[in-house]
Amino acid sequence: PRTDNDLQVLPGCPVHPRAGAGACPVSAQAQAFDPFSAEYLANPAEALKWSRDQEPVFYNPELGYWVVSRYEDVKAVFRDNVTFSPSIALERVVPPSEEAMETLKRYKYQLNRTLVNEDEPAHMERRRVLMEHFLPGNLAAKEEMIRELTREKVDAFVDSGRVDLVEAMFWEIPLTVALHFLGVPKEDMGALKEFSVAHTVNTWGKPSPEQQVKVADAVGRFWQYAGQVLDKMRKQPDGTGWMHHAIRMNAEMPDVVTGSYLHSMMMAIIVAGHETTTLASTNALKLLLSNRVVWERICKDPELIPNAVEECLRLEGSVVAWRRRATCDTEIAGVAIPAEAKLLIVSASANHDYRHFENGDLLDIYRDNAAEHLTFGYGSHQCMGKNFARLEMRIFIEELSRRLPHMRLAEDQDFTYLPNLAFRGPEKLIVEWDPADNPERADPSILKRSVSFPVGAPSGKEIARSVRVAEISEAASGVKTIRLEDPDGLPLPAWTPGAHVDLLVGDFSRKYSLCGHPSDPDYTIAVLREQEGRGGSRFIHEQLSAGAVIRLRGPKNYFRLEHDAPRHVLIAGGIGITPIIAMADHLKALNCEYVVHYCGRSRAAMAFAERLQQDHGDRAVLHVSEEGSRADLAAIVAGCSTDGARIHACGPARLLEALDGHCVDLPEGMLRTEVFSTDRSGALQSGDTAFDVELEDSDLNLTVAAGQTLLDVVRAAGIDVPSDCEEGLCGSCEVRVLDGEVDHRDRVLTSAERAEGGRMMACCSRAVGSRLRLAL
Numbered sequence: 001p002r003t004d005n006d007l008q009v010l011p012g013c014p015v016h017p018r019a020g021a022g023a024c025p026v027s028a029q030a031q032a033f034d035p036f037s038a039e040y041l042a043n044p045a046e047a048l049k050w051s052r053d054q055e056p057v058f059y060n061p062e063l064g065y066w067v068v069s070r071y072e073d074v075k076a077v078f079r080d081n082v083t084f085s086p087s088i089a090l091e092r093v094v095p096p097s098e099e100a101m102e103t104l105k106r107y108k109y110q111l112n113r114t115l116v117n118e119d120e121p122a123h124m125e126r127r128r129v130l131m132e133h134f135l136p137g138n139l140a141a142k143e144e145m146i147r148e149l150t151r152e153k154v155d156a157f158v159d160s161g162r163v164d165l166v167e168a169m170f171w172e173i174p175l176t177v178a179l180h181f182l183g184v185p186k187e188d189m190g191a192l193k194e195f196s197v198a199h200t201v202n203t204w205g206k207p208s209p210e211q212q213v214k215v216a217d218a219v220g221r222f223w224q225y226a227g228q229v230l231d232k233m234r235k236q237p238d239g240t241g242w243m244h245h246a247i248r249m250n251a252e253m254p255d256v257v258t259g260s261y262l263h264s265m266m267m268a269i270i271v272a273g274h275e276t277t278t279l280a281s282t283n284a285l286k287l288l289l290s291n292r293v294v295w296e297r298i299c300k301d302p303e304l305i306p307n308a309v310e311e312c313l314r315l316e317g318s319v320v321a322w323r324r325r326a327t328c329d330t331e332i333a334g335v336a337i338p339a340e341a342k343l344l345i346v347s348a349s350a351n352h353d354y355r356h357f358e359n360g361d362l363l364d365i366y367r368d369n370a371a372e373h374l375t376f377g378y379g380s381h382q383c384m385g386k387n388f389a390r391l392e393m394r395i396f397i398e399e400l401s402r403r404l405p406h407m408r409l410a411e412d413q414d415f416t417y418l419p420n421l422a423f424r425g426p427e428k429l430i431v432e433w434d435p436a437d438n439p440e441r442a443d444p445s446i447l448k449r450s451v452s453f454p455v456g457a458p459s460g461k462e463i464a465r466s467v468r469v470a471e472i473s474e475a476a477s478g479v480k481t482i483r484l485e486d487p488d489g490l491p492l493p494a495w496t497p498g499a500h501v502d503l504l505v506g507d508f509s510r511k512y513s514l515c516g517h518p519s520d521p522d523y524t525i526a527v528l529r530e531q532e533g534r535g536g537s538r539f540i541h542e543q544l545s546a547g548a549v550i551r552l553r554g555p556k557n558y559f560r561l562e563h564d565a566p567r568h569v570l571i572a573g574g575i576g577i578t579p580i581i582a583m584a585d586h587l588k589a590l591n592c593e594y595v596v597h598y599c600g601r602s603r604a605a606m607a608f609a610e611r612l613q614q615d616h617g618d619r620a621v622l623h624v625s626e627e628g629s630r631a632d633l634a635a636i637v638a639g640c641s642t643d644g645a646r647i648h649a650c651g652p653a654r655l656l657e658a659l660d661g662h663c664v665d666l667p668e669g670m671l672r673t674e675v676f677s678t679d680r681s682g683a684l685q686s687g688d689t690a691f692d693v694e695l696e697d698s699d700l701n702l703t704v705a706a707g708q709t710l711l712d713v714v715r716a717a718g719i720d721v722p723s724d725c726e727e728g729l730c731g732s733c734e735v736r737v738l739d740g741e742v743d744h745r746d747r748v749l750t751s752a753e754r755a756e757g758g759r760m761m762a763c764c765s766r767a768v769g770s771r772l773r774l775a776l
């Protein structure tokens, strides 16, 4: 929280332009923020950690930008490209000097709107017309070319023992691929290198006045070069590249794909497709080679590569921030944003936000929501070339890990970064190895092997880590505790109280809360034997034994413990004790004020009852119905409304519904619950009827049949909607509703949010009537 001492008057405050002393709400940290500082350039996510924790939306007067740092807020800004226009995405951070302007004028430089900074409706109209070349069929055809280029480069240095990977392959291949994609002849590459770096400094950097003129000169030459190539291409009406397609579209629809747009796009796409991918590949290799165990796992199992790429893009993306402009007075996370405000939305910070990514700072290639990073942006402007970039990065890693698994980062190197607001990656990456150990010398068949992967983001459903059952023991009648460990003895990723894992046994997946200690290197879960369930718990009780290797997804946390309350009330029903006991341990360790109510049928069936009483003494209250003691929920809740205590509860649906009923008068968010057992019965029900959906951004009309979910139908139409639980529990499949009434079947939205309208979970909720209009 800010103190009065932090408040000061600052010239240029957009909120209180004429306010008196003490009125400006810019905190000292917000004022000190400098995206060109060495600290920020070295690690933008770490440099903004304070903001994610204390002030997720702040104004920096020096820059004249509002900075947004949390995942949900950054995504919300990307998503709403009408309130938050992309028009300033390519605006110069430092306005050009007069001399630089003169230089640009001499070259008749006139970079116009390209796709990325175009407002609606023009943007979607063009995007649709130009999308074809980015579709999966077209991409698969490029795979061979990318692999050949990569092999050629690796052949050239594989016997040398030391190389700068940027110079030797990461710079040139993405450029060649971008030029090939456009249909441009390959000559003039050397000049292009200088051009595209100059473009980055010109747009996103902070050049000195002397640099400005030099940069302007290079940008001007880049502009002229792009024009000349375009003229050459106009003379080849049957060319096959994307630019030829755009030229034909220009002839067919001159109002949609205009002539000036072609020239701008020519230059923009080279920048979009080249440096982004070069830097992303450099970051990825640096990150993987710095985490030897991960690298070795990839070398052994190339199937891990697609998700490793997503995880690298999340943790060390090549685009760290993007820009938007508020078109009207609005709000982000409760902070008033005035019309015309400029926003710096820091995807690098969002990508580390623990609110969305458990253990956000950890490299975890088994993370099943890694592909939800915001490095490619999000929504209707989301990177059109994302699958190209993925394809290139996967092939680079696949070829290098197969042919040079023994390479290491050279120790005698300093990593340098080009100071700018948007792009990030080291300028060099030197690796070393002993060529005598190259596996292809002993086994030339290695050269012929390769693995190809399906185009697009890896599906979360296919990503799981293997764990070994270390121990199974009886926790109570009908409840077993299972301890799981990494098969190689490595520590499993840390977790926070309330987190769960999805256990994949046979063909089922079930959620189990983690109930050991978060700092333990292994995981402990407790499994209740359920006669009525889908068979998962029976399998675990009857067939699983110590030593077995099984797969799991996670950990993830949809039931986070909120610390900021004067007192905490934890309520568990039956096996719902598992997340609750972890929360109790945590609150005790933090010296917080708390009480745990644990309800169950009989003492013998209540897992951890003894441990709870031992560790938590009179803070643990047992309500055993067989012994005639029932929890008086009304009285428990009444106490909370007087002292502002926060309630976390987990247990069967009827307990939580009863609790919900008692909490209607408590302020929003004071009650947080998790149902310990669900099936997908909420998603599809027997009386369901079909309904139509109109997708505003994609200009599509679809029908969701009775036996289908909205998520299934939208995905089948090629639209990326993330999902996780697919049971209405996590909120990751939320879509915006523009019109129509929703039959909400999730457990994410509060009753107030449902009443407000405008949001729904695509995995389970449906239309009340026959039609919905969605912002997709």
Ligand code: HEM
Pocket (backbone or CB within 6 Å): 078, 086, 115, 116, 117, 127, 178, 181, 269, 272, 273, 274, 276, 277, 280, 317, 318, 319, 322, 375, 376, 377, 378, 379, 380, 381, 382, 383, 384, 385, 386, 388, 389
């Ligand atoms: C847009 C990142 C590679 C073509 C974007 C945006 C970002 C981005 C952040 C803006 C998204 C938004 O406003 O929501 C990246 C990264 C890449 C990459 C990190 C590599 C790792 C590529 C490649 C191509 C490409 C290889 C083309 C071959 C485009 C285009 C747009 C775009 C055409 C504009 C889309 C629109 O506004 O509708 N990219 N990009 N990108 N990118 Fe990429």
Ligand code: FES
Pocket (backbone or CB within 6 Å): 722, 723, 724, 725, 726, 727, 728, 729, 730, 731, 732, 733, 734, 746, 748, 761, 762, 763, 764
């Ligand atoms: Fe979890 Fe829909 S995917 S709520």
